[in-house]
Amino acid sequence: MFFPVNVNEFEPLAQDKLLPEVYDFCRGGANDEITLAENRNAYDRIKLLPKVLTNRENQNLSIELFGQQLSSPIMIAPTGLPGIITSEGEKATARAAKAANIVMALSMMSNFSLEEVSQENHHSLWFQLYLCQDKYITESLVQRVKKASYTALIVTVDTIALGKRERDLRNQFNLDQNLQARSLLEYGLGEIFKKQEGSSIANHSKKVFKTAISWQDLEWLKEITDLPIIIKGILNPEDAALAIQHGVSGIIVSNHGGRQLDTTPATIDILPEIAATVEQKVKLFIDGGIRRGTDILKALALGADAVLIGRPILWGLAVGGEQGALKVINILQEELELAMTLCGFSSIAAVKKYGKELIYSNS
Numbered sequence: 001m002f003f004p005v006n007v008n009e010f011e012p013l014a015q016d017k018l019l020p021e022v023y024d025f026c027r028g029g030a031n032d033e034i035t036l037a038e039n040r041n042a043y044d045r046i047k048l049l050p051k052v053l054t055n056r057e058n059q060n061l062s063i064e065l066f067g068q069q070l071s072s073p074i075m076i077a078p079t080g081l082p083g084i085i086t087s088e089g090e091k092a093t094a095r096a097a098k099a100a101n102i103v104m105a106l107s108m109m110s111n112f113s114l115e116e117v118s119q120e121n122h123h124s125l126w127f128q129l130y131l132c133q134d135k136y137i138t139e140s141l142v143q144r145v146k147k148a149s150y151t152a153l154i155v156t157v158d159t160i161a162l163g164k165r166e167r168d169l170r171n172q173f174n175l176d177q178n179l180q181a182r183s184l185l186e187y188g189l190g191e192i193f194k195k196q197e198g199s200s201i202a203n204h205s206k207k208v209f210k211t212a213i214s215w216q217d218l219e220w221l222k223e224i225t226d227l228p229i230i231i232k233g234i235l236n237p238e239d240a241a242l243a244i245q246h247g248v249s250g251i252i253v254s255n256h257g258g259r260q261l262d263t264t265p266a267t268i269d270i271l272p273e274i275a276a277t278v279e280q281k282v283k284l285f286i287d288g289g290i291r292r293g294t295d296i297l298k299a300l301a302l303g304a305d306a307v308l309i310g311r312p313i314l315w316g317l318a319v320g321g322e323q324g325a326l327k328v329i330n331i332l333q334e335e336l337e338l339a340m341t342l343c344g345f346s347s348i349a350a351v352k353k354y355g356k357e358l359i360y361s362n363s
């Protein structure tokens with residue numbers, strides 16, 4: 001049997017298993033998918049300049065985030081509706097994250113409820129929140145998250161309207177399934193796949209997500225929870241500065257995997273500028289297009305504390321459920337470890353300290 005030796009090889013295997021419209025929903029980006037491609041291509045343009053004879057041994061990938069000791073700087077990005085891929089969906093991913101001792105961010109748009117998922121992993125779950133039109137729902141979700149032992153809150157701010165995902169429009173992505181967003185059931189907002197015009201996901205988010213959000217909403221969130229708040233969807237260094245002023249504990253440099261505003265820069269291209277603004281005052285994360293251990297090394301070298309992985313985890317889930325997702329994580333970890341070895345680094349702290357010297361510049 002063919003088995004994947006790298007993360008990219010999961011994708012065609014997953015595609016064979018998924019309905020074409022489900023694959024398109026996961027794979028696709030907005031408009032012409034320029035940002036989607038750029039996220040990936042930008043990593044390939046960056047070249048590494050290793051140091052040799054550095055006498056390093058005892059590789060250690062572990063990091064600490066908000067008081068929690070984790071095995072590696074790899075995190076699972078929030079992805080809504082994984083139940084369209086496997087019936088075990090985010091439960092399987094939560095178990096894989098637990099086995100690997102890495103953070104999984106559960107999307108508010110999960111199919112299992114946040115309480116159901118926390119039964120599988122009481123240890124390393126963060127919750128990703130969209131601000132809701134109804135303030136009561138947001139507040140109630142935040143309280144449930146804390147009660148269910150989630151240790152941090154990600155607030156996604158780049159989705160006040162859903163990007164124009166043309167694959168979904170073309171496919172009229174309206175699977176007539178019994179899949180629900182179960183964390184939202186008690187508010188009467190759990191049904192997604194209704195037969196209607198256009199993309200049911202776009203229609204559902206129009207109904208649920210708050211469209212006019214501001215820094216005051218973040219201040220309000222800070223008042224109602226003591227969980228660390230991490231803002232997801234920052235691309236502009238000025239916004240990074242504002243986020244710090246408004247007391248966030250972390251920033252995720254993200255363009256939503258190219259699914260929102262098309263033609264934004266690749267996240268890795270904008271990371272150095274944001275890292276210069278952040279000056280390690282808060283934790284800095286990045287996602288989008290990360291498919292290799294060398295990509296992770298580049299992100300850490302350019303200022304990230306950890307990275308989030310989106311689609312490859314979904315491909316892993318499609319191919320092999322929990323074990324498939326775990327295999328994706330393990331491959332990335334092994335590749336990162338090897339890249340660090342070959343560049344002469346034995347710890348993530350060392351990569352962060354001396355990493356800039358690793359980035360080759362011929363200008």
Ligand SMILES: Cc1cc2nc3c(=O)[nH]c(=O)nc-3n(C[C@H](O)[C@H](O)[C@H](O)COP(=O)(O)O)c2cc1C
Pocket residue numbers: 025026027039077078079080107108109128156232254255256257258259287288289290308309310311312
């Ligand atoms: C199918 C799918 C669903 C997603 N759902 C969410 C979501 O519910 N909330 C969120 O903040 N981001 C969501 N994202 C964006 C991811 O969290 C992440 O930013 C992106 O996938 C990273 O890029 P990558 O897939 O190239 O690794 C989703 C991405 C995909 C592919």
